[in-house]
Amino acid sequence: MSRRVLIDGLAFGREGGSLQGEVPLAALTRLADLLLDSTACLTYRVEGGMGSGDRAQLLLQVGGVLTLCCQRCLEPLAYALELRSLLEFVASDSDLTQEDLEDDSRDFLPAEKELDVLALVEDEILLALPTVPRHDDCALPGAAGESTKESPFSVLAGLKGRA
Numbered sequence: 001m002s003r004r005v006l007i008d009g010l011a012f013g014r015e016g017g018s019l020q021g022e023v024p025l026a027a028l029t030r031l032a033d034l035l036l037d038s039t040a041c042l043t044y045r046v047e048g049g050m051g052s053g054d055r056a057q058l059l060l061q062v063g064g065v066l067t068l069c070c071q072r073c074l075e076p077l078a079y080a081l082e083l084r085s086l087l088e089f090v091a092s093d094s095d096l097t098q099e100d101l102e103d104d105s106r107d108f109l110p111a112e113k114e115l116d117v118l119a120l121v122e123d124e125i126l127l128a129l130p131t132v133p134r135h136d137d138c139a140l141p142g143a144a145g146e147s148t149k150e151s152p153f154s155v156l157a158g159l160k161g162r163a
């Protein structure tokens with residue numbers, strides 16, 4: 001159902017290309033596994049340009065709302081995605097200087113003639129998501145009201161009595 005969007009990364013950067021579109025979450029299969037609801041769409045925008053050292057760059061922006069699963073209460077968690085990544089093409093890893101590697105403002109990609117834009121969008125989202133998504137304020141399921149059954153102090157007292 002989903003179509004691939006392929007660009008020549010180097011040419012896209014050199015020519016200052018730009019493209020934007022929508023991608024249904026259901027088409028991003030690796031991401032969909034992490035979502036409680038994948039009926040929505042994300043919008044993306046890619047702009048090409050040239051960076052320092054004459055390297056082609058892509059500025060990737062992705063926006064939308066993802067429904068993650070809170071790892072504490074297991075209820076849906078609406079996560080507003082506002083991704084902005086600067087990616088720079090290099091011929092090979094050996095082209096990277098120490099300075100490049102220490103620079104957190106951008107990431108590097110191998111130069112490809114056929115760069116799959118939606119796969120890149122999905123990669124970048126997966127990197128940007130919190131590893132353990134949680135509501136700011138929620139409780140473990142069933143934690144409320146049941147915690148009074150046996151306090152840790154009474155367990156301790158029981159152990160002492162046995163010693």
Ligand SMILES: [Zn+2]
Pocket residue numbers: 070071072073074075134135137138139
């Ligand atoms: Zn929660």
